Structure formats: C-alpha cells, structure tokens
Amino acid sequence: xxxxxxxxxxxxxxxxxxxxxxxxxxxxxxxxxxxxxxxxxxxxxxxxxxxxxxxxxxxxxxxxxxxxxxxxxxxxxxxxxxxxxxxxxxxxxxxxxxxxxxxxxxxxxxxxxxx
Amino acid sequence: xxxxxxxxxxxxxxxxxxxxxxxxxxxxxxxxxxxxxxxxxxxxxxxxxxxxxxxxxxxxxxxxxxxxxxxxxxxxxxxxxxxxxxxxxxxxxxxxxxxxxxxxxxxxxxxx
Numbered sequence: 041x042x043x044x045x046x047x048x049x050x051x052x053x054x055x056x057x058x059x060x061x062x063x064x065x066x067x068x069x070x071x072x073x074x075x076x077x078x079x080x081x082x083x084x085x086x087x088x089x090x091x092x093x094x095x096x097x098x099x100x101x102x103x104x105x106x107x108x109x110x111x112x113x114x115x116x117x118x119x120x121x122x123x124x125x126x127x128x129x130x131x132x133x134x135x136x137x138x139x140x141x142x143x144x145x146x147x148x149x150x151x152x153x154x155x
Numbered sequence: 156x157x158x159x160x161x162x163x164x165x166x167x168x169x170x171x172x173x174x175x176x177x178x179x180x181x182x183x184x185x186x187x188x189x190x191x192x193x194x195x196x197x198x199x200x201x202x203x204x205x206x207x208x209x210x211x212x213x214x215x216x217x218x219x220x221x222x223x224x225x226x227x228x229x230x231x232x233x234x235x236x237x238x239x240x241x242x243x244x245x246x247x248x249x250x251x252x253x254x255x256x257x258x259x260x261x262x263x264x265x266x267x
Contacts, residue, residue: 071253080163082242082259083198090253098254130197134253141188141203142246144255148197 042067046131046147053118053125053154061116061150063131070135072114073144076100077128086129089114118152126154157181159243159258166264167233175228175261177243185246187219187226192260193239201228201241230263238265 044065053059065072071090075083075098085098089108103122108114114133118125128151132144159179167173179187186205190198204210204219204226216229230237240260247254 073255075257080262083257085254085256088253088255096254099256134255140205141186141200142253142255143188143200143203144190144198144244146197146199 044131044133044145044147046129046150048150049148051150051152053152055154056120058117058119059125059152061118061129061131061152063114063116063147064112065114065133065145065147066112067133067135067145068111069133069145070111071133072108073132073134074098074104074106074114074116075130075132077130077149083130086116125152127152157245157247157256159245159256161241161243161258161261163259164262164264166266168266169233169235171233172229172231173233173263175230175241175263177226177228177258179224179226179243179245179258181224181245181247183247184221187217188244189217189228190242190244190257191239192242198242233265235265235267238263 047062073088074086084100086104087106089095105117130149131147134142161177188203189201192198202217209218214231219226240262242257242260244257
C-alpha cells in the first residue's frame, strides 16, 4: 500500500545532540513537508520541498536542516541549535501541485523528547 | 503574512450539530481545507472549498465565504468518534509556492 513512513516513532535525545528523522514516501508525490506540533497546538511548517534538490524554509526553520536528494525521501535533522526540540514531528506529501485542493497525506509522526 | 483563527475548544453532545469557524488572512487565496486529527494520530483530509458555498460529504459539510474571508466546518449527528482536533488550512497566496499553513486547531469534545 502506498503511504508515508516516518521513523523512528519515538526518539530520546540528550541536549546538544543532533538527530535525524526519516521520512519516506512511495506515492510518487512531488512535494514533501515537515511540520512541528506542540501539545494543544497547531501544525507549524519547518521546511518544504516541491521538487528534488530544492527546498524552502517554512515559518520555524531555525535549528533544523533538510535534504531532498531523492523524490522518495525528505529527512529532517534537528540540530543542537534548536532551543526547544521536544515535539511531535509530522511529515507529509502532496502530488503535483495544482490550483485545486492539494490534499496532504501525512505520516504517523515521530515524537522527539530531549532529556 | 498569512494567518488563520479558530476557536480553541468546542463541546457538544452526541447526536447534536456543531460548527467550527475559521477566519483567514492571506495575500492570495487558493481555497480552504479542513483536516481532522485524533489524539496522537496523523491529520487526515476532510474537505476543501475553493468557491463560495457549501460542500457536503456525508455528515460533514464545509462552507466558504471569500468576501468575508471566513469558512466553517459543520458536523452533524455527532458521534463519540468525532472527538478530535480540527484544523483549517490555506495555501500561501504568493505566487506558485507550495507553502501550506494550518490554523491552531479546534478541539472538539463530544459528550454522551
């Protein structure tokens, strides 16, 4: 079945460590996104990529980095520069962008806790 | 910039009807979407409005008024499983960017 796979589901990290969250999709979607969600909060956009080898900053990109070397993969690195990284991270994708609904398909999320 | 406003919480009883409002400010407009997220889960798409009026999908309907920069999600015949968070979302209106922005979300609690 087609979908988005995020790993790991749960991750614990010590302060000062970088950590990389994986996001893989087999939907043949062009665009991919990373959102951060804090308890009781909405989804805030970290980075997005509309095509391979290209990505743009979202609203809260500081302390994060991404790459898009393959269409299927959009990993997110949470660096030590991110001041408050404990959160739920959601990866999403959408097919070829159009003037229509552009429905996002989400992965199951990765919950990062900094100890 | 873009912003969306929704009520933070709504409570209703089983079988009732509830309306979740969303007002938006965007530099351009490409439609309003709604997503549902159960606690600890991933958001899933519910509906989309590009033009004024009501779109109906089973028990859920969504309305849009572009002149008022306003939309709402209407849930009828509420069931306990409808307890979830509901988010409205818009696309960044500047050019052809794929930037998708979400509101803060409305937590719906359905009581017996």
